[in-house]
Amino acid sequence: MAGIYNENTAPLDAAAAAKAAFAAVEGKPFPQDIFTAPELNWAVIGCGVIANQMAQSLALAGRKVYGIANRTRDKAEAFAREYGVEHVYDTFEDLYADPAVDAIYITTPHNTHIDFLRDALAAGKHVLCEKAITLNSAELEEARAIADEHGVVLMDATTVLHMPLYTELRRRASSGEFGRLRLAQINFGSWHSYEDTGNRFWNRNLAGGAMLDIGVYALSAARLFMESQPTEVVSLANCFETGVDEESGFVTRNAQGQLGVFSLTMHAKQPKRADLCFDDCYIEIMSYPRADRAVITWTEDGHREEVEAGVEAYALCYEIADLEKAVAGDESKRELIKYAADVMETMTQLRRDWGVVYPEEE
Template identity: 45%
Template sequence: MSKFNWGIIGSGWIAGEMATTLNELHSQIYGITSEPSEALNEFVAKHQIKHLYDNLDDMLADEALDIIYVATPHHLHAEMIEKALKAGKHVLCEKAITINSEQLQRLIKIAQEKDLILMEAMTVFHMPIFKKLTEEVNNGLLGEIKMLQINFGSHKEYNINNRFFNPDLAGGALLDIGGYATSVARLFLKSQPNQVMTTVNYFETGVDEESTTILKNQEGQMVAITLTMQAKQPKRALIAGKKGYLEIYDYPRGNKAYFTETSTGQTVEIEAGDQEKALAYEVADFEDYIETADLAGAIGLTLDVMRILDQIRKEWGFVYPFEVR
C-alpha cells in the first residue's frame, strides 16, 4: 500500500490510465471527483475507488488526502491546483500544467510557501531513457551539442467541438503536444533559449493547427520544432553534437535511442525503461520528491518550458479568449 492517499479530479482516458497505474502500484485509490455520470460510477467501480466526492471542495476538505492528481482540460488546471495547494495537498497535474508561465509562477510560490510538491505529469522528465541519455551526454557522448530537431504530429479526428480544437478549452497543438517537444529540447540545452522565430497555421476554430519554431540560446545551440494536429509525423527527437547524434523515436514514452558516431558512422542502440510503465515512473518520482522535500526538482524545467511556450504564442500574437495577460 502507498504511504500516500491519492485523489483524482477527472474521469477521462488519461485519468483512467493513471488510476490503473495507481491500482497496480498501491492497490487502492482513496478518492475521486468529476462530473456526475454513469461513466463516473463505472470508473469508480472499475478502479475500486474508496470515496466519491460530490465536488472538489468536499474532496479537499478531507484531511486524509495527501495528493491530488488533476486530469481535466487545460483551462481548469490553474484554479484547481491553487485550491488544492491552499488546502495543503501535493499536486500532480497533467500537461499543460497551466495556460501560461504567470499562472505557474504564482502556483509555485504558493507551493513553496506551504512546503508542498507541485509537478507536471510530463513523461519526458521521468522516463529512464532520458535520465540515462542526459547522464551520457553530460559525460561527453555527443561532445558539444549544436542542433536539435524535434517532431510531433497527430491526426485528430475532424470535430470542431473536440477539446483539441476548442479555444475556450485551451485547445491547439502547442499546449496539447508542443510541451513534449519543448521539454525534450530544454532537457538537452545548456541554457534557456533567448531567441524565437516561429510561424503558425490556424484551424478554423482559431487554435493553432500546425507550427514550425526555431529556438536559439546564448551558447548558439539551435532547436527546430514542428507540430501538426491534422498531419501525422513520427515522434522523433534528434540531438546532434560534434561527436555524433542521438535519435529517439516515440519519445513521450520512449525506451530506446540510437547513437551514431560521427568518426566511424557506427550506430549503437541504447535502451532503458519500459514504455508501459511511463506513468509509474511519474508516480515514483513524484512520491520521491515528497519524501525528500525536493520542491525545486519537480518544477524547475517545467517553468522554463512554459516560458518558451509563452514566447512562441507572443510571436504569433495568440491569446486564448478567457486569458488575462
C-alpha cells in the same frame, strides 16, 4: 518497445499505443525499482482517458487510487467501481478537506488547471498536474508560489520529464560522453478530424491547439539537454478557423548558441521523432513522449549503440514515483518544475507571437 514503432509500421495513436503497451507487460512482474519512496494516498480529479490510464498503471503495481472527484458524480462512481476506488467525493472541496489525501493528480482540460491548482496547493496537497500544466507562464508562476508558501510539491506530468530513458541519456550527456549539444530537431504530428470542431483539440474555449497539446512534449525533450532555456525564438504558424494553432515551425536559440528546430501539426501524421545532435554523436528517439529506447550513432566510426531504459507501459508510474520521491526530498525530482517553467515560457511567447489567446487570458 518505444512507442510501438519500427521501420515497417506506422506509429499508433496515443490511445492505441498505450493499450498495446499495457498488453505487452500483462502477466509480467512489476519492477521493484520504480516505487522506492514512501507511498502516498492519491486522489484524482477528472475521469477522462488519462485518469483511466493512471488507475491502470497503479494496478500494474498492485496499488489503487484512494479517491476520485469529478464534475459529474455518476462518472466518478463508475470510475470508482471499475478501479476499486475507496472514496468518491461529492465536491472538490470535500476532496481538498480530506486529511487522508496526500497527493492529487489533476487530469482535466488545460484551461481548468489553475483553479484546481490554487485550491489543491493551498489545502496543503502535493500535486501532479497533467500537461499543459497551465495556460501560460503567469499562471505557472502563481501556482509555484502557492506551492512554496504551503510547503508542498508541484510537478508537471509531461511524460518526457519522467521516463527513465531521459534520465539515463542526461546522465551520460552531463558526464561529457557525447560532447556538447549543438542542435535538437524534434517533430510531432497528430491527425484530428475537422468534423468535430468543438472537441478539445480545436476548441479555443478548451485551450485547444497544437502548442499546449503536443508542443509541450517537443520543447521538453529539447530543454532537458540544453544548457539553458531559449532566449531567441522565430516561428511561423497556421491557425485553425477556431483561433487555435493548427501547425507551426519554429527555431529556438539559447545563450550558449544551442539550437532547437521544431515542427508540429494537428492534421497530418508525422513520426514523433527527436534527434539530438552532439559533437561526438547523434541520438535518435522515436515516439519520444513515452520512449524507452534510443539509438546513438557515433561520429568517429559510425557505429550504432542501442540504449534501453524503463518500459513504456509504466510511463504514468514513473510520474507518480517521481512526485513521491520529490516529497521524500529528492532534489533532482523537485527541480523538474524548473524545466517545465522554461518550456511554459517559450510556449507562452510563441502563442503571443501568433495571436493565439484563450478566453481566460483576455
